[in-house]
Amino acid sequence: MSNLRLKLSAPRMATAPARRMRLGRHLIAAGVIGPRDLLHGLDLQRRIDAPLGEVLATEGLVAPDDIVKALARQYGAQPVDLSRSPCDQRLAARIPARLCLQYGAVPWLELGDRLFVASGRPGEFPRLCKALGERGKTLVLVVADPRQVRTQIGRLYAAELAEHAVTRVTDAESCRNWGVRSWKRRFALRAVLLSLFALLMFSPSAVLILALLCGALTLLLTSGLKAAALWASLTRPKPPRSPPNAAEIKGFRLPRVSVLVPLLHEEEIAQALIARLSRLTYPKSLLEVVLVLEASDKLTRATIARTPLPPWISVIEVPDAGALKTKPRALNYALDFCRGSIIGVWDAEDAPEPDQIEQIVTRFHNAPENTACLQGVLDFYNGRGNWMARCFSIEYATWWRVVLPGVARLGLVVPLGGTTLFFRRDILERIGAWDAHNVTEDADLGLRLARRGYVTELMRTTT
Numbered sequence: 001m002s003n004l005r006l007k008l009s010a011p012r013m014a015t016a017p018a019r020r021m022r023l024g025r026h027l028i029a030a031g032v033i034g035p036r037d038l039l040h041g042l043d044l045q046r047r048i049d050a051p052l053g054e055v056l057a058t059e060g061l062v063a064p065d066d067i068v069k070a071l072a073r074q075y076g077a078q079p080v081d082l083s084r085s086p087c088d089q090r091l092a093a094r095i096p097a098r099l100c101l102q103y104g105a106v107p108w109l110e111l112g113d114r115l116f117v118a119s120g121r122p123g124e125f126p127r128l129c130k131a132l133g134e135r136g137k138t139l140v141l142v143v144a145d146p147r148q149v150r151t152q153i154g155r156l157y158a159a160e161l162a163e164h165a166v167t168r169v170t171d172a173e174s175c176r177n178w179g180v181r182s183w184k185r186r187f188a189l190r191a192v193l194l195s196l197f198a199l200l201m202f203s204p205s206a207v208l209i210l211a212l213l214c215g216a217l218t219l220l221l222t223s224g225l226k227a228a229a230l231w232a233s234l235t236r237p238k239p240p241r242s243p244p245n246a247a248e249i250k251g252f253r254l255p256r257v258s259v260l261v262p263l264l265h266e267e268e269i270a271q272a273l274i275a276r277l278s279r280l281t282y283p284k285s286l287l288e289v290v291l292v293l294e295a296s297d298k299l300t301r302a303t304i305a306r307t308p309l310p311p312w313i314s315v316i317e318v319p320d321a322g323a324l325k326t327k328p329r330a331l332n333y334a335l336d337f338c339r340g341s342i343i344g345v346w347d348a349e350d351a352p353e354p355d356q357i358e359q360i361v362t363r364f365h366n367a368p369e370n371t372a373c374l375q376g377v378l379d380f381y382n383g384r385g386n387w388m389a390r391c392f393s394i395e396y397a398t399w400w401r402v403v404l405p406g407v408a409r410l411g412l413v414v415p416l417g418g419t420t421l422f423f424r425r426d427i428l429e430r431i432g433a434w435d436a437h438n439v440t441e442d443a444d445l446g447l448r449l450a451r452r453g454y455v456t457e458l459m460r461t462t463t
């Protein structure tokens with residue numbers, strides 16, 4: 001790095017309107033875009049909550065490298081390529097991981113008493129300096145691609161963030177301590193087993209009758225719940241559908257939506273997944289699709305490496321810190337890197353309706369503040385393929401279109417499915433997100449939301 005010519009002066013700051021125009025003028029002066037493209041980007045920005053550079057990049061009008069160079073000129077800073085000059089691992093202790101994630105910055109290089117900080121969002125650099133107090137006076141801004149910044153944050157703080165992903169849920173609500181075996185638990189388990197064995201040996205008919213009664217009671221309760229849900233579905237009004245596209249949504253600026261897509265041992269799904277998600281009509285500058293994969297999953301990593309990704313799709317690799325490797329742990333880890341105020345989950349094989357995000361955004365805007373989660377409807381590609389596919393489709397249709405909507409309208413706890421889930425981010429983080437030690441993490445999350453007084457609604461949008 002000795003050949004790098006770095007500017008030690010603090011970057012020049014300006015007001016938000018001046019920054020927007022200045023960035024546009026820099027791009028025009030560099031011959032990257034024309035006035036018509038700039039006006040188009042500014043027109044889009046009036047309706048959506050995203051920086052001008054991101055709007056232009058996701059619209060395909062400007063390359064990410066050109067945005068980095070223009071931002072560097074705008075703020076009087078040096079552009080850096082973190083893929084060629086990665087951050088010094090020893091600098092991780094200089095800035096807390098929490099602040100790096102919050103302001104999109106990472107400590108890059110230390111020269112004398114100056115700490116050079118790479119940022120993908122240079123407009124937030126003064127806030128980072130203020131948050132660090134006296135230490136913030138020694139920081140010098142350099143500008144980097146936001147994806148590279150995120151990658152370096154994951155590299156510098158991998159162990160800390162992985163530990164946080166495992167322990168997000170409090171001890172009282174997590175099942176991570178259930179595996180701890182004390183002599184009291186062992187004694188109680190042996191006593192129960194011995195009692196059952198004794199009953200089975202000396203009175204097998206009584207045990208059989210008790211088992212049949214339990215089964216009949218369970219069937220009766222389940223059938224009663226389904227009948228009540230059916231009645232509620234038929235007699236109570238269905239929620240109206242939202243506007244079919246983002247252009248018809250009026251009255252508020254569209255928020256950023258981050259959707260997590262966990263992948264594991266995927267070899268051919270990537271191209272099909274990108275093609276399906278490209279059909280979404282929500283503005284791509286506000287849509288952040290995050291592919292979440294384990295660092296040890298070489299098959300999926302190789303698949304993604306040879307697949308060109310659009311700028312609104314990024315990859316997060318969950319480090320191999322610790323023995324635990326579960327889907328909720330991966331989701332918790334990736335959540336820290338998301339920027340959206342709405343967090344969603346899709347599976348790799350999902351094909352959501354093109355206007356699904358508009359449906360979710362509009363409902364969250366109009367719903368009461370205690371509406372924490374919106375659950376969509378799941379269906380099959382090949383519902384008419386053969387007899388077995390028809391049976392599965394009928395079962396899914398009964399569950400998602402009759403039983404669950406009825407349960408929600410009755411005000412009961414809605415057990416969440418594993419996909420097409422959307423949360424208010426602040427509420428999701430408040431309750432600790434997913435329990436990394438729970439293999440039924442979605443049903444558990446739905447129950448914890450209900451216990452805190454939050455509401456889950458079923459949406460008329462199909463995946």
